[in-house]
Amino acid sequence: MEYIACIHSFAFAVQVCCAVYVLGKKPQSRINRSVFFVLVCFSIWNLQNMFIQSPRLPIEWARLIMNMGSIGWIGFYSFLIWNMLLYGGRKELLRKRMFYVVNFGVPCILVLFQFAGFGIKDYVKTAYGWSYIWPVSVWGYLYVGYCVAVLCFVLVSLVKMWRVKEKKRQQAQMRIFFIGGIIPVVLGSFTDIVVRSMGTKFAAIPALADVFVLTWTFSLVYCIVRYKSLSTHFTLVADDIIANLTDAMILLDKKGRIVEMNDPAENLTGFKTREVRGEEAGKLVSGKSFLKMGLDKEELIDVFKEASRQATPVEVTLMSKEGKALPILLSVNVIKGEEGESEGVVLFAKEIGERVNAERALAELNEQLQKNEKALMNILSDLKRSHEELEGSKDKLVQSEKLASLGSLVSDMAHEVNNPLMVISGRAQLALMDVGEDKELEENLKAIVDQCLRAKDIIQRLLSFSKPSRGELKKDDINTVVEFVVKLLEHQLSLSNINFVKKYGANLPLVEIDEKQVHEVFMNLIKNASEAIKEGGTITIKTEVEDGKVGIKISDTGEGISKENLKKIFDPFFTTKEEGTGLGLSVCYGIVQSHGGDMIYESTIGKGTTAKVWFPYSKE
Amino acid sequence: MAKILVVDDEQGVRYVLDKFLTRNGFEVVLCEDGVEGIAEYDKNKDIELILLDHRMPNSDGEEVLKELKSRGNKIPVILLTGSIGKKTGQLEVDAMMTKPIDLQEICAKIKELLGE
Numbered sequence: 001m002e003y004i005a006c007i008h009s010f011a012f013a014v015q016v017c018c019a020v021y022v023l024g025k026k027p028q029s030r031i032n033r034s035v036f037f038v039l040v041c042f043s044i045w046n047l048q049n050m051f052i053q054s055p056r057l058p059i060e061w062a063r064l065i066m067n068m069g070s071i072g073w074i075g076f077y078s079f080l081i082w083n084m085l086l087y088g089g090r091k092e093l094l095r096k097r098m099f100y101v102v103n104f105g106v107p108c109i110l111v112l113f114q115f116a117g118f119g120i121k122d123y124v125k126t127a128y129g130w131s132y133i134w135p136v137s138v139w140g141y142l143y144v145g146y147c148v149a150v151l152c153f154v155l156v157s158l159v160k161m162w163r164v165k166e167k168k169r170q171q172a173q174m175r176i177f178f179i180g181g182i183i184p185v186v187l188g189s190f191t192d193i194v195v196r197s198m199g200t201k202f203a204a205i206p207a208l209a210d211v212f213v214l215t216w217t218f219s220l221v222y223c224i225v226r227y228k229s230l231s232t233h234f235t236l237v238a239d240d241i242i243a244n245l246t247d248a249m250i251l252l253d254k255k256g257r258i259v260e261m262n263d264p265a266e267n268l269t270g271f272k273t274r275e276v277r278g279e280e281a282g283k284l285v286s287g288k289s290f291l292k293m294g295l296d297k298e299e300l301i302d303v304f305k306e307a308s309r310q311a312t313p314v315e316v317t318l319m320s321k322e323g324k325a326l327p328i329l330l331s332v333n334v335i336k337g338e339e340g341e342s343e344g345v346v347l348f349a350k351e352i353g354e355r356v357n358a359e360r361a362l363a364e365l366n367e368q369l370q371k372n373e374k375a376l377m378n379i380l381s382d383l384k385r386s387h388e389e390l391e392g393s394k395d396k397l398v399q400s401e402k403l404a405s406l407g408s409l410v411s412d413m414a415h416e417v418n419n420p421l422m423v424i425s426g427r428a429q430l431a432l433m434d435v436g437e438d439k440e441l442e443e444n445l446k447a448i449v450d451q452c453l454r455a456k457d458i459i460q461r462l463l464s465f466s467k468p469s470r471g472e473l474k475k476d477d478i479n480t481v482v483e484f485v486v487k488l489l490e491h492q493l494s495l496s497n498i499n500f501v502k503k504y505g506a507n508l509p510l511v512e513i514d515e516k517q518v519h520e521v522f523m524n525l526i527k528n529a530s531e532a533i534k535e536g537g538t539i540t541i542k543t544e545v546e547d548g549k550v551g552i553k554i555s556d557t558g559e560g561i562s563k564e565n566l567k568k569i570f571d572p573f574f575t576t577k578e579e580g581t582g583l584g585l586s587v588c589y590g591i592v593q594s595h596g597g598d599m600i601y602e603s604t605i606g607k608g609t610t611a612k613v614w615f616p617y618s619k620e
Numbered sequence: 621m622a623k624i625l626v627v628d629d630e631q632g633v634r635y636v637l638d639k640f641l642t643r644n645g646f647e648v649v650l651c652e653d654g655v656e657g658i659a660e661y662d663k664n665k666d667i668e669l670i671l672l673d674h675r676m677p678n679s680d681g682e683e684v685l686k687e688l689k690s691r692g693n694k695i696p697v698i699l700l701t702g703s704i705g706k707k708t709g710q711l712e713v714d715a716m717m718t719k720p721i722d723l724q725e726i727c728a729k730i731k732e733l734l735g736e
Contacts, residue, residue: 046715415675418702422720423636427636433643
């Protein structure tokens with residue numbers, strides 16, 4: 001059964017190599033050193049079993065080798081505790097001297113007792129060499145208790161650190177340690193302690209715990225190879241930072257292969273880290289493009305180098321797991337090693353979509369703001385226009401109300417005055433019937449009658465502007481109506497060097513008017529225009545369709561009317577003439593209004609005046 | 621001698637019309653408002669023409685016309701008014717004359733309506 005010793009020899013060789021590798025990887029790291037010592041203890045343990053489980057070894061040598069070997073299988077626990085505390089960052093405990101006294105003191109005592117013969121001392125020869133009998137003694141119970149306590153502490157620590165989800169790297173390592181460690185704990189305990197305590201008849205089963213701890217050794221080495229370091233203190237800090245990043249972070253090794261991704265990166269890409277770990281970032285992954293840059297590996301590295309040098313983000317398209325093309329901004333940071341060589345690349349990815357969306361939203365907002373501003377300006381402009389129209393309407397309303405109240409007053413006055421006039425006139429007429437030969441008396445009486453009739457005429461005119469009563473309406477061409485009046489006055493005015501310029505619109509719609517009254521209006525307006533021209537000038541008459549009505553404009557080149565007088569121009573009894581009743585334009589205004597039309601005056605001092613009249617179209 | 625009913629609230633107007641019409645051979649009945657006018661109309665069945673003022677207190681010319689219509693009046697009515705407008709134009713009278721009236725003119729109109 002030499003092969004049992006060979007198994008232990010193989011395990012010894014592996015442990016030694018692993019110990020050297022772990023220490024060589026990072027000799028300054030206390031964690032690596034602690035693991036180194038654990039592996040050295042395992043090596044001593046393997047060395048012990050290499051010789052003990054060899055059939056030709058004398059019993060005395062077996063005892064000696066066992067004692068020597070106890071340094072390994074007792075000592076490794078203290079280094080294991082030390083390792084766990086270093087890994088867990090339990091600085092406060094590690095600073096305490098008492099910890100080291102207890103942690104290394106207890107196994108020292110156990111080893112001393114082993115050397116003193118209070119430990120394993122009974123052996124039985126088997127086909128594969130010496131098999132020890134587990135001592136049922138204080139030392140035996142102490143040792144088992146110590147083992148159980150340490151292993152429980154280690155396993156609980158591993159589980160605790162494994163459950164810290166934010167620290168993914170640590171989580172992954174703990175998972176590996178736990179799986180790697182549970183095998184030797186279970187199987188090793190069984191073969192080395194449980195079987196030994198069941199009596200000599202089970203001694204034929206070799207103790208193989210030292211071989212089983214190879215799984216733990218392999219898990220340690222695997223972690224180093226995968227994560228480059230067992231040291232976690234700094235990486236725990238880095239893990240904290242990475243875990244709290246809001247930007248997506250992707251870690252590539254120096255060959256451009258994906259090492260790690262944080263949660264935002266997983267959310268962005270739709271891939272889990274484990275699905276893409278080890279895959280080249282620039283190439284296809286399972287038929288889907290991960291970082292579709294259209295670049296080969298060399299170009300990719302060049303892009304990374306350039307971006308890193310310029311410290312400016314690169315725009316690339318990232319293809320998510322669902323096949324969605326996501327434009328992203330990639331910030332590239334090269335990780336340099338101790339001697340300045342590139343160790344890897346850290347990529348920070350930000351979805352451009354967010355920025356584009358934000359910029360688009362801002363642009364849309366700006367556009368909307370401009371539209372709103374324009375609309376507001378239009379509203380303001382409309383408001384201003386409406387205000388002006390309102391002011392105009394208000395003026396017209398005031399004018400109309402003024403005329404209406406005056407009209408009512410005139411009507412009442414007319415009726416009151418007519419009776420006394422009737423009496424005066426009637427008495428005079430009665431007196432005329434008996435005047436006889438007195439010519440003077442007759443003339444006086446006739447004068448009284450005449451003046452009463454004159455007064456009656458004035459009153460009738462007053463009444464006609466207050467209540468303009470229309471006569472028969474008929475459809476007329478306004479050009480014909482105007483031309484009739486112009487013909488009446490043309491010759492007379494030409495004697496005063498006043499000429500007419502006629503600009504009659506063609507095909508004007510017919511208007512429904514009392515021709516006689518409208519003649520009176522134009523007569524009045526043209527007379528006023530002629531009186532404003534002092535030493536020759538022009539009266540321009542223009543007819544046209546304007547704002548859905550037939551418009552007539554009578555312009556003169558006279559002296560013009562002041563703004564102050566323009567406001568009162570339609571007021572009854574307002575006149576600037578020495579001999580004027582001031583009723584002419586009031587009557588005209590009343591006539592035009594009674595036809596549903598409108599009338600205004602516009603003037604510039606020194607340039608002339610324009611009277612504008614509008615009549616609505618005939619309804620048919 | 622035709623009898624003419626004169627209804628006018630103005631005493632001066634009544635005097636003038638009374639004197640003039642009497643000198644022209646008419647018999648005149650004078651009333652100073654519409655109420656009195658209707659009362660006289662009802663009392664004097666031989667009235668042949670009415671001279672009616674438009675604006676009077678206590679029942680004006682329009683109300684008198686309504687009363688006359690309700691009585692089935694067939695006697696000619698001449699309305700004496702301050703002005704002839706849309707409103708007066710709609711009244712059912714035989715003639716309208718505006719004050720101050722030419723007395724000769726009114727005499728001619730009366731004779732025309734009486735068929736003289």
